[in-house]
Amino acid sequence: KAGVTQTPRYLIKTRGQQVTLSCSPISGHRSVSWYQQTPGQGLQFLFEYFSETQRNKGNFPGRFSGRQFSNSRSEMNVSTLELGDSALYLCASSLTPDGGTQYFGPGTRLLVL
Amino acid sequence: DQQVKQNSPSLSVQEGRISILNCDYTNSMFDYFLWYKKYPAEGPTFLISISSIKDKNEDGRFTVFLNKSAKHLSLHIVPSQPGDSAVYFCAASDTGTASKLTFGTGTRLQVTL
Numbered sequence: 165k166a167g168v169t170q171t172p173r174y175l176i177k178t179r180g181q182q183v184t185l186s187c188s189p190i191s192g193h194r195s196v197s198w199y200q201q202t203p204g205q206g207l208q209f210l211f212e213y214f215s216e217t218q219r220n221k222g223n224f225p226g227r228f229s230g231r232q233f234s235n236s237r238s239e240m241n242v243s244t245l246e247l248g249d250s251a252l253y254l255c256a257s258s259l260t261p262d263g264g265t266q267y268f269g270p271g272t273r274l275l276v277l
Numbered sequence: 278d279q280q281v282k283q284n285s286p287s288l289s290v291q292e293g294r295i296s297i298l299n300c301d302y303t304n305s306m307f308d309y310f311l312w313y314k315k316y317p318a319e320g321p322t323f324l325i326s327i328s329s330i331k332d333k334n335e336d337g338r339f340t341v342f343l344n345k346s347a348k349h350l351s352l353h354i355v356p357s358q359p360g361d362s363a364v365y366f367c368a369a370s371d372t373g374t375a376s377k378l379t380f381g382t383g384t385r386l387q388v389t390l
Contacts, residue, residue, distance in 0.1 A: 168320070197376070207321075207366065207380035220377045254320050262374045268313075268320030 166191065168257050168269035176275045182243040185272045189236050189257030195219075196238040197266065198230060201252040210253075213238055214261045242274075250276045280304045281369050283381035290388055296354040298384050300367035303348065307369040311378065312341060312352045315364045324365075325352070326375065357388045 169188045177183050189196050198210040209222040213232035230240040236257075242249055252273050256266040282301045290296045298312075308329040313321035327334040327341045327350070334341050340353045354361055364385050368378040 195376075197378075199378075199380075206382040207368075207378075209377055209379065212377060220372075222377075256320070258375065261376050262372075264375070265323045265326075266375045266378070267323070270318065270320050 168255055168267055170253075170255050170269040170272050172272060173270065174273050174275075176277065177245050178277050179245055179247060181245050182241060183245060183274060184239055184241045185253055185255075185274075187238045187240075187255030187257075187269060189238070189255075190267055193257035193259055193267070194236050195258045195261045196232055196236065197256045197258075198238070198240050199254045199256065200224075201254060201271070202248075202250070207254070210240065212261060219261055245276045247276050250274060278303070279382070280307075281367060281379050281381040283365075283367060283384045285384050286382070287385040287387070290357045290386065292359055292388055292390050293356045296352075296357045296361065296386055296388070298352045298354075298365050298367075298386065300350045300352075300381050301348060302350075302369050304369070304371065304379070305348070306371040307379070308373050309370045309375065310341070310343060310350050311368045311370075311375055312339070313366045313368060313380075314361075315366060315383070321366060323375075328373070354386075357386075359388050359390065362386060362388045 197212040212220040232238045252271040254271045258264040311326040312324040315321045
């Protein structure tokens with residue numbers, strides 16, 4: 165069974181631009197969560213989606229948004245990029261939000277110049 | 278504020294010996310705890326979890342201990358193997374599940390021959 169896939173794997177943007185990252189969960193998994201990993205803050209929860217609905221949201225500004233499609237694939241968008249948004253963005257999927265292990269993808273590394 | 282803390286950024290252990298990784302938390306609402314292992318350029322991989330109603334959970338070479346009164350958990354790896362060399366993250370949730378995780382900053386374990 166294929167794991168969680170994230171595209172693109174690497175991305176370079178400049179301040180003020182926007183970016184969209186994509187996550188395809190493991191087949192059959194309907195819950196998708198996003199995390200940001202930075203050297204200073206570690207791994208921080210961004211948001212969680214299930215059945216195309218956002219269930220939980222972390223403490224990030226409104227520039228960070230996401231959505232989930234009917235096939236459970238998810239995208240996250242960051243608008244008006246700042247230097248501090250440079251990070252590894254990880255997606256994790258699970259069967260449902262309330263049960264099962266979260267399986268992480270390899271991440272998308274975003275560099276904002 | 279860092280609600281989940283791993284105070285040892287690194288740990289070196291000889292092959293065959295026990296590795297003990299520690300984690301402290303401050304949020305008394307956390308009721309589910311997990312350990313993840315992470316290799317470079319990969320997403321975290323789930324190792325073992327424990328609910329707050331238990332104080333110990335074992336899975337093969339891995340055992341997690343939870344001391345709720347001290348708000349402390351630890352991961353024991355016995356015996357340690359060179360393939361265990363990685364960064365270990367503890368994570369906690371207040372949902373009773375592996376959802377909306379708050380991660381520690383990680384401990385780099387090196388198992389030497």
